[in-house]
Amino acid sequence: MKTKHKIILWICLLLVVTIIICLVLIKKAPKNQELPDVRSDITDSVSPALSPVVSNTQNTQKYVSENRNFELNFPASWGEVNITKKDVEGGQATLFSFKTTDPKFPDGTVTAVTIYEYPSSSESKLGIPLTSNESYSYSYLTWEQAPSDHQQITEKELANVLKTFKLTK
Numbered sequence: 001m002k003t004k005h006k007i008i009l010w011i012c013l014l015l016v017v018t019i020i021i022c023l024v025l026i027k028k029a030p031k032n033q034e035l036p037d038v039r040s041d042i043t044d045s046v047s048p049a050l051s052p053v054v055s056n057t058q059n060t061q062k063y064v065s066e067n068r069n070f071e072l073n074f075p076a077s078w079g080e081v082n083i084t085k086k087d088v089e090g091g092q093a094t095l096f097s098f099k100t101t102d103p104k105f106p107d108g109t110v111t112a113v114t115i116y117e118y119p120s121s122s123e124s125k126l127g128i129p130l131t132s133n134e135s136y137s138y139s140y141l142t143w144e145q146a147p148s149d150h151q152q153i154t155e156k157e158l159a160n161v162l163k164t165f166k167l168t169k
Helices: 001-027 155-163
Strands: 042-046 054-056 060-065 070-075 083-086 089-097 109-119 128-132 136-142
Touching: 060 083, 070 155, 089 136, 109 155, 136 155
Parallel strands: none
Antiparallel strands: 042 083, 054 060, 060 070, 083 089, 089 109, 109 136, 128 136
């Protein structure tokens, strides 16, 4: 056999072994990691009419977190939004939730957006990275499926809400 052919055979063998190792690792990876329960006893009910942390325009509600150092705008059409704050492992979470009548959500609430705040040095962080500063890293998660009575809130609208995220300090 020529040297060229031997090299090609070794490369093919190496590729096959690499693929097998990857498949084994994927099979051993945890399928559904449990996320921590981020429900809390601290809840701010936000309606377009009254709230010390939300300012309103005709089309937008602005949530300003006084102790979490961020602000977020969401459409006034969302109506009453329950904002829940919770300590999670290594950080804090702020949940933006609604009441729902959809039977898929037995507790009667659904969280559209969760903002996580972690010290920049924290090892464990949930969510998709959003931004960071010298002190904190921020990430988010959105709902996996809109309940039947909130179908008007699309993924595009949630993405637009996340674009309004801004650090206040």
